[in-house]
Amino acid sequence: MRTSSTTLGILYLIAGIAIFSVQDLILKLLSGSYPLHQAMVLRSLTAIPCLLVITKLMDGTLRGLVSPTWPLMLVRGVLNFLAYTAYYLALAALPMATTVALYFTAPLMITLLSALVLKERVSPRRWLALAAGFAGVVIMVQPGGDLFDWAALLPIFCGAAYAGSMVAARIMGVRDSAAALAFWGNIAFLLCAAALALVYGTGAHEGAGHASLAFLTRGWVWPTTQDALLMCACGGIAAIGLTLLTQAYRIAANSVVAPFEFTFAFWGILWGWLFWGDLPNALGWLGITIIIGAGLYVVRADEPNEKAAPKGAA
Template sequence: MATLSPLMVSSPLESGRGILLLLGGLFLFSVQDLILKSLSGNYPLYEAMILRGLTAMPIIAAMAWVEGGLRSLWTPGTLRMIGRGLTMFVAYTAYYIALPALPLATTVALYFSAPLFITVLSVLILKEHVGPRRWAAVTAGFTGVIIMVRPGAELFEWAALLPILSGLGYALAMIQARSLGRTESAAAMAFWGNAVFLALALAMAAVFGGGAFDGASHPSLAFLTRGWVSPSWTDAGLMAACGVIAAAGLVLLTQAYRIAESNVIAPFEYSAMIWGVLWGWLFFANWPDAQGWTGIFIIVGAGLYVAWRERVRKG
């Protein structure tokens, strides 16, 4: 995700536009989550990823052409962008295969451990300084994660670990993007990320497509290993729509972070929680229990505090 230099100060109008663009992008990605969760009981993940990738590729290529021509995709940083694509593939595959086993609100909330991981990784990898207040917020946030995962309880679901893995992978990808963003365009990073998604989804189809691993009883494993299923026109259209959504969402989020300061608009990323709760309630009759709400509020509160302290630190 592109971020602005701390030296760039956006006007109130630009900040407002950035917030609206961010909210629009997050809404689109929440619709993609809804579609994939709805399809997860009948199709394999790689099938949706292939159709999504094929649809998104020409859109992203057009973005690259507008930004600087297709030649701009081949740079000295190409291998590093492919490496970041691998990280993103692991992150989003873990997130997607959690969808059939968990309520949407739980999946989204656990994924929001990512800002906490970013804080930790910024110290370990970038050698940034983090003060005691932010460390306290990170500790509180991970306490919220533990509350939601419920280790040792009868209701423990191992798939709850997947969005946490996704959050860690996303955090690592964002750390990679901090250095890549100085020299590479958002379109180039999106292009190579999508190329990695498509290539690995095709590899998964080669392994699982014949149905040799059919029969998994757990919904997450079934979504990962199910054999190829010929989709109806409606379902194929929904899978392809995910590609359009992904490309459009990327444009909105990238533009949001280009015109407004990241420390102003980043807290609004938590609006995704609203859609996770709403879609789960409307389409799957899921509503968080008291323990779930407690974990959600702690994770979101900790993430917002970390974002606020980052804004204070940057002045």
């Protein structure tokens, strides 16, 4: 793997995580009043023209969208939809810090799948950095008693599905561009969200006491202008974020970029401070320091010794 590809992959991932955190914030704010499928339908519809523009800018043409592998890209999109749906349902019931901490099983699973499926060599240094980053997140968010809520299983499932999706991006990226993968992934989001809306949109199944189930089964609600704009804004956010994340795992070794998923914790701190007045305590800042150190360690440890890309990799 060329150093430039590795560096770009890391930068794409960090940028994608930062952009996606805004969508997480919006859906957390809306989760008490609207159903998830309503927000996802509006988000996916708005994302379509954004993704067409991104595809044109990145690929120079839209022809790449008409690919014989589009069914496989749809399947990958369904996997991604399951991952994000599980995460957002957990977000409705659990504190953001707890949800984020549990989601961070994803980098571990990505690294494991990269070794098993992609046959990437994962050095002891990378495993050490990954373990240190995960420890830093646990120290920082200090998850408490809410871990015993059954909804805590949702972000763990999210991590597994997300890992599978990003490893698939590495495999499929040999033939298809990041823009094409993101476009068909969004179409899968739209179809799945529309299916949920057909089942739950009327409100016939509404009334669940648990916050996660309520977020899933609540009937459609006519949104205020501000809330409608926020849902639609998620379309642009998702279009850019999905493309960046897909490109990161498409061009760089998954086991190298996966530890930088931990940077999502920083955005949880920022949004918590801006919207709820929360700031980390001494242990929280210690966790941040460990995460930064782990990320820098990966970069410094791998740059001089990067091997050639796996056969067939982009």
